[in-house]
Each structure stands twice: as C-alpha cells, then as structure tokens.
Amino acid sequence: MYCEGGFGESRNGKRPLQTHDDASLLTPILCLIFLLLCWVGLFLTGVRFGLGWYSWPVSSIFLPVGLVFLKLLYSRKN
Secondary structure: OOOOOOOOOOOOOOOOOOOOOOOOOHHHHHHHHHHHHHHHHHHHHHHHOOOHHHHHHHHHHHHHHHHHHHHHHHHHHO
C-alpha cells in the first residue's frame, strides 16, 4: 500500500495489481488421509498377527520405512 512520504511507490494505475494462484489444498489433504489409512492398516495387521498394543509402535516404525523405500524406488526409476 502506498502512503505519502513512506516507503513504496504510487501505483497511479500504471500497471495492474500482481496476483498469484493459491496452491490446491486437496492434494495434501488426500495425502494425509492416505497416510492415516496406511497407518491404521498397519496397526490392524499387527493386531491380527497377535502383537496387541505393541503393533502401535511397529506400525509407527514401518510407515516411515515404507515411505523411504518408496522414495528410493521412485528415484531409482527416474
């Protein structure tokens, strides 16, 4: 905003306002939902294998390990 005697410059209609497009929120939200569903799936798999409540830390460890593995797989492919 231009204030007389302050920093900045007067627009005086010489050029249009600069606008930018906001990024989509749908992609990060869907990614977080997918990660949550994967974590719940790993937790339920651990419970089914008889780990009981120890499946919570196991699923919390396997999810990041799986993500690192996918990152390495995609980087090797490219």
